[in-house]
Amino acid sequence: MQMSTRTLLVITLATSLGACGSPAVDRQLGYEVDEGGFGGVTRTNSAIMAGEIDATQILSARFASEVPNTITFAFNSATLTPEARQVLAQQANWIRQFPELKFSVYGHTDLVGSNAYNKGLGKRRAQAVVNYFASQGISKSRLQALVSYGETQPAIATEGPEQANRRTVTEVAGFHKRLGPPLNGKYAAVIVRTYIDGATRDHPQNTKLPTQVDPNG
Template sequence: MLKPSTALLTFVLTTSLAACTASSGFDRPLGDELDNINTGLATRNNAAIMSGEIDATMQLNTRFRAEVPSTVTFAFNSDDLTPEARRILAQQANWIRQFPELRFSVYGHTDLVGSNAYNQALGKRRAQAVVNFFASQGISRHRLEALVSYGKTRPVIATQGPEEANRRTVTEVSGFHRRQGAPLNGKYAAVIFREYVAGAVPPHTSGGQGSQVNPGG
């Protein structure tokens, strides 16, 4: 019969060998088990942003698209905002107001019906209609740095006929307001810190004219 100390040592060695076999031994990188449960992901992202590997603007734009719809659509040959478009733009405006550090761009698009020149102008009017709406919601036009029309050059659905999905504007985060320096120059840190502080506060319980000439899409 083994002595207690010998039996204990045998048990420990046997258990250790079994564990190594189950986890493929020592052939994995140190800390590999952390990746399997996504522990440390936030730390890696922060380090990547600080080093410039991940651009802060890209991160914020991804968040914007995840939290509010970034696209509104229009009727054929129109730059009028529909009730549904206004509802979505109100959500966008609410998000934009929470981040006074950021600039935004609005891109106008059309479907493939009509000439290139006409649709270029129509896309511009649609983008301008969105900017006008944001201004009516108290957002400074200085934070809307670009009004770009792609006309009919970037359809979502490649069809020559009328297509509502192509008649759209897209709002994007384009950078920091009067930004200077690297992606993380203190302004992005200020956004993070402000939201961190706000997260500690308990929640309170208690909400353009279309053209009629030479129509395009």
């Protein structure tokens, strides 16, 4: 399995930052070494290089674990609710952190209505999500052609109205193929800076000392 420098760096960054994202801020910097987090990154990259696991699967799992990947809609509606917009804002923030990735948005409906109508409704729902992402500065070129499952994959098996079935699901679809040559030094520097900043926090007792004035002038 051929693995590009870009792909390997994205996977390394994703898994490393995931290990450093613990809410336990009182632990010492570097505690991840003790719990095996960095070793896990090495094992993951080795498995990817050997073709044992797929990079897209790893990133899809991380996306779904760190942000809600599903929003729901009102009956017979493709309008984003305020609650849905809050979830999509979280998704958009995650998506912006990984410009190498592309995404698919899948539209679903409940089982009320004809299959033809529901496929169109599911597509309109997915398009509403794509339009929202575009309004947040995410290029539509990073979003795959929309796929609507309509009423064929309900989350809850019922023929009546069901909000859980009226949904869209956002997933990592793979790597964006129009980014040009491999990563250059400037882009790598941005990634390193982001990683270091993520491992740095202010100590609560840190205070700025007042400037000392020489009494002798």
